[in-house]
Amino acid sequence: MDTLKTNTVGSLPSFAAKKFQNHTALYFQGKRWTYKDFLNEVDQVARGLIAIGVNPGDKVALWMVNRPEWLFTMYAVAKIGAVLVPLNTRYRTMDVSYTVKNSDSVVWIFQAKSGPVDYFDMVRDNLNKAKDKTDISQNFPKLRKIVVFGAKPDLGMLSWDDMIHRGKKITETTLMIRSDSVNPKDTFIIAYTSGTTGNPKGVMHKHNLIKMTLDRISRLGMKKTDINITSLPLFHLYAYGEAIACLLTGSCQVLTETFNAAENLDLIQEEKATIIHGFDTHYKDMLDEQERKPRDISSLRFGTFPSGAPSSIEIAYRTQKELVQTVSGWGMTETWTFATVSSPNDTIEQRCEASGRPMPGVKIKIIDPNTGISKPRGEQGELIVQSYMNMQGYYNNEVETNKTIGRDGWLRTGDTAIYRDDGHVRFLGRFKDMLKVGGENVSPLEVEAFLLKIPSISQIAIVGVPDERLNEVPAAFVVSDIEQTVTLKEIKSYCQDVIASYKIPRYLFYLDSLPMTPTGKVQKHKLRQKALDSLS
Template sequence: MSNLTIPSFLCIHQGATGFPKGVMHSHNIQRTLVDAASRMGMTSRDVILMYLPLFHCFGLYEGPIMSVVSGARMVLMSSFDPATVLDLIETERATVLNGFDTHFFDITSHPNIHTTDKSSLRVALLAAGMASSESVAMRTQKDLCPTITAWGMTEVGVGATRSYLDSSVDDRCLASGHPLPGYEFKIIEPSTGEIQSFGDLGELCVRGYSLMQGYYKKEQETNEVIDQDGWLHTGDVAVMREDFRMRFLGRYKDMLKVGGENVDPMEVEAYILSHPAVNKAQIIGISDNRLSEVPCACIVLETGHSLELDELDQFCRGQMASFKIPRKLILMDDFPMTSSGKVQKFRLRELADEYLE
């Protein structure tokens, strides 16, 4: 390949705005995979057990492309099933796993976890950092195998951070890794652009050769997230330590991430508003031990109407993906609003937490 900057592939990504975008990446992405493979100690003796969908960048990068750059063998599953995962770990002598909190929660919760021969497992990649992922990460260390942590997003490519194999348990379970070669990081105050000091929260910005080339045929949207100096403004809340260990803490934007899948609140709200009993609807995320967060419907009813969670579930089922259906229902007299007439989602989340305690 004489020119690594020419377009390599287009990844369709729903993104934080809720509208699908085509994310363009160049062949430079291979360089990042080589660096990631090196940090993980990948060799041709490894066996990657892959159950993530290959249309998802996580599955594509850490499965077939990682296999190509490292020479590792890949065992590809048609879908995720924890019992089958445990069976294949033993029969295929798998050495490497990848997944979100949900996958490792299900694997370590399965009754066969303590009877399966897991001695072949060398490492699992489990993105950590948020408080909701700590218990799963710790349990995975104890009952399955050592993990490493990482952070990435479709626009960044592969993952821009990764911890080391000899990182401490705290670094692997309570953080999001160190930058890979070729990436620059900074944490800023989003309202001013001022660079934050080590240990202070702010918006994570990333720059490097493996960033996306842009959103396909969406120049304006590209310019909104990549500034003139080449920094990608991620919309993620993060903190950086003096040794450049980064910790991802959540998102500034309202997009929910349920078991690793993006959920657009506006899509769910729009459908719920078609229910005859619903006057107003807002979808927020609430913490969940297995899926990290799940949708919660905050609803203002039409006068004289009632609504139960089971009824709402039946109304949504078959009309949207199951992970988008609200798991909790809170009925309210009205929503907290700003002076300009916008719903104060942060206050809505506070009220929901109080209600669900």
């Protein structure tokens, strides 16, 4: 690759248009964009954002499934020096309200509807809590504009087309001045991740992900002729990072709205895709679908598949045999994705039973979580990371930031891992009580706090139990009111369309009291064992 002459995310489309010009940048539902086309779309959105009053440093919340407009907005926000706040499309009324408020977003762009999910209704539900439904500041003090994509706007909102039309008055000079003034040390994204403290936390990152992405491109041998399937949600940094890699290499990105195993395999065959991405859940679905209806997948070169945890190893080995060679890796929102990654030249054991080697500039330690003392190679402990890619901190949350990043710059991940003698890290799970449901982080405390609003529940504890497809799912242990017992059906009904579906408990167990430590903490390890015993 030629020396990169850009160091901000927003300048990447201009770089790619100049270097790759008429090469296909994007394919989506039968339509193609060259790199020149892609830049034009980005600039239209950037002008629109300037026209509706987005200033440098302003937060722009984006609630949309994978679409070209997501990508155009992603780069446009960065190009004008604003900060993107990607919203999980599995959020529901309460989740999305908290995130938009907590991030101090001044503009909220959302897709009206996707399949059966009516996002417009959920936005209206939040606005209806205000006395004056056209005065969004009553419920969202910092919010100035709401932009709806795919529907006629309500009074006080703008449509996507309105925003683009207003942007036509913004000159090329104005856009260039805004782009040139962006500082690569500034925050460009706040990505929300659930935490053990309950509510999601906003992870701030600056533009230095470009260097890490270039290093990963080099390690994996990614190139201009590659065709990437992007079916993971762009609101997660995993897919976001792969989108960046496509622009840096000049490769083609084949985008899907959501993950669907059959659609992925059809697109691999039709578009001659070379690279795919996913967690064990996605690969299992593709393996089963390919077995049901074989496609020609001979064009595939490799896939990325974060492995190492006991639940993923069997699927990883099966993937090598039946689908494609994969590389493993580890990362988290706070460290950026693929802080560690393996190489296509590594052994099959290293790519299936480990989680990669640290990237250049990333230091790894395994410590005793109680004493902080380093563990020898091969011994299990808590994974901590020192890296130029570590987050700037949690937005508006100095207390949690200081708990996570020490004065020496080492970041406590809360993950259990082993640093092997061969230099590969192996991710094993979490020390913290966080659940990982199909790749989504779920905070038990957040779900517990929400369900405690049900009058018949006096105490509750959420734990994870194994699930063949999703790795783990939530199970609720409830101490009910003496006169009334809540049912699982009632819990699901209470949660429906209010919190994300992956947070809703799948199992319900009743107890007279929760097992507690002498200091008053719930002994969740005992609850997990009780759940396992009951389900077996």
